[in-house]
Amino acid sequence: MNSLQPHAEKPARKTPSPSRDGGALYGAAVEYGMHCLTWLVDRDAPVSSRDLAELQGVSPAMIAKIMPRLEKAGIVASSNGINGGYRLARPAETISMLDVADAIEGRKSLITCREVRRNCALFEEAVPRWAIRRVCGIHAIMLRAEKSMRDELARTSLRDVVDNIPAPPDFAPEVDCWLGARTASREQSRISAIRAGTRRRSSDD
Amino acid sequence: MNSLQPHAEKPARKTPSPSRDGGALYGAAVEYGMHCLTWLVDRDAPVSSRDLAELQGVSPAMIAKIMPRLEKAGIVASSNGINGGYRLARPAETISMLDVADAIEGRKSLITCREVRRNCALFEEAVPRWAIRRVCGIHAIMLRAEKSMRDELARTSLRDVVDNIPAPPDFAPEVDCWLGARTASREQSRISAIRAGTRRRSSDD
Numbered sequence: 001m002n003s004l005q006p007h008a009e010k011p012a013r014k015t016p017s018p019s020r021d022g023g024a025l026y027g028a029a030v031e032y033g034m035h036c037l038t039w040l041v042d043r044d045a046p047v048s049s050r051d052l053a054e055l056q057g058v059s060p061a062m063i064a065k066i067m068p069r070l071e072k073a074g075i076v077a078s079s080n081g082i083n084g085g086y087r088l089a090r091p092a093e094t095i096s097m098l099d100v101a102d103a104i105e106g107r108k109s110l111i112t113c114r115e116v117r118r119n120c121a122l123f124e125e126a127v128p129r130w131a132i133r134r135v136c137g138i139h140a141i142m143l144r145a146e147k148s149m150r151d152e153l154a155r156t157s158l159r160d161v162v163d164n165i166p167a168p169p170d171f172a173p174e175v176d177c178w179l180g181a182r183t184a185s186r187e188q189s190r191i192s193a194i195r196a197g198t199r200r201r202s203s204d205d
Numbered sequence: 206m207n208s209l210q211p212h213a214e215k216p217a218r219k220t221p222s223p224s225r226d227g228g229a230l231y232g233a234a235v236e237y238g239m240h241c242l243t244w245l246v247d248r249d250a251p252v253s254s255r256d257l258a259e260l261q262g263v264s265p266a267m268i269a270k271i272m273p274r275l276e277k278a279g280i281v282a283s284s285n286g287i288n289g290g291y292r293l294a295r296p297a298e299t300i301s302m303l304d305v306a307d308a309i310e311g312r313k314s315l316i317t318c319r320e321v322r323r324n325c326a327l328f329e330e331a332v333p334r335w336a337i338r339r340v341c342g343i344h345a346i347m348l349r350a351e352k353s354m355r356d357e358l359a360r361t362s363l364r365d366v367v368d369n370i371p372a373p374p375d376f377a378p379e380v381d382c383w384l385g386a387r388t389a390s391r392e393q394s395r396i397s398a399i400r401a402g403t404r405r406r407s408s409d410d
Contacts, residue, residue: 024314025230026347034343035321057324097346109229110354116240119262122376122383130371137369138239141302141361142231148353149315156346164342166335171327178327 025108026101032058033066033104034097034161039175040076041092041162046085051182055175066104073103082190083183092162098153110146113139230313231306237263238271238309239302239366244380245281246297246367251290256387260380271309278308287391297367303358315351318344 036052053060070076077089241257258265275281282294
């Protein structure tokens with residue numbers, strides 16, 4: 001390349017390198033949130049945030065941050081108490097994968113348009129009207145691609161996802177059983193704690 | 206929510222929060238790279254990396270990192286020397302916006318599948334075949350959405366982008382003139398430097 005361009009050819013080390021890490025648009029929260037919801041479909045009893053985490057072997061703290069976002073978006077509803085937890089707030093057929101992604105991470109873009117076109121060295125005094133009358137052509141393409149992606153996510157419902165899980169018929173009852181055992185264990189711990197408290201109070205008298 | 210889940214309800218402060226920064230899939234490098242290419246369409250003389258940066262008012266170091274990636278992908282070709290720089294390596298009609306994005310930042314995904322399904326607490330000893338026979342259903346949806354996005358980017362060529370820039374007919378000649386003036390100025394500096402060197406040598410004799 002041009003030998004008169006030392007900076008261009010040998011950039012300073014501190015210049016940030018254009019990202020090539022293959023980073024994804026959505027983080028683990030969207031993936032975990034979608035998985036959490038599949039466990040709530042066709043389940044009568046509410047499932048606690050901690051049980052959802054342990055059932056899936058993922059961080060309880062992460063799930064505890066995801067579920068309130070799904071609740072705020074009207075996708076799940078929560079109930080309190082020892083048997084409390086999360087239920088779907090509406091039918092699985094009406095919850096799209098786009099609803100879930102937007103609820104958890106907000107609306108994501110393919111690119112952040114920096115309006116590079118306004119900086120053109122030829123626009124010395126003012127940016128001409130023709131240059132900014134429309135959306136930047138490159139941004140427009142990215143917006144079209146983003147729309148295709150969002151349309152595809154909007155087309156798939158939580159029901160579609162669950163219907164495609166090839167679990168055998170006895171799997172759902174096994175999950176109910178696992179969750180039921182945890183609720184029963186908590187209930188038992190509570191009763192034991194109450195009894196221990198009663199005994200302590202009796203011996204104090 | 207369930208009062209027996211203190212960790213779930215009050216996560217430790219150090220737990221990373223699920224991202225909600227509205228981050229974009231592609232960084233500035235893709236945007237700048239696409240803009241750089243528009244200046245090379247229908248331009249006979251090569252344009253140096255530094256001139257591309259200054260013409261657009263963006264960081265020369267950034268452009269100097271982007272252009273070699275486009276060259277490696279066979280989108281541009283470079284030439285050396287005082288009048289060297291970059292040219293399109295093939296017709297603008299055959300360069301898709303997907304080619305450009307992939308060349309600069311590599312293939313990007315909508316989500317990184319962490320195979321959460323394998324961690325299910327019910328799969329105590331081994332993950333059953335039915336659970337992993339197919340691609341994870343959530344990953345499959347993301348792959349479909351990613352394909353829609355990529356198909357849309359693949360459908361738009363660099364020629365389409367340039368044809369949609371509503372520049373007046375005298376703009377392209379003005380750009381040629383601006384670029385030509387910079388080449389002439391570099392040529393003049395080189396001649397002056399040679400003459401100064403010759404004079405120095407003469408006076409040294």
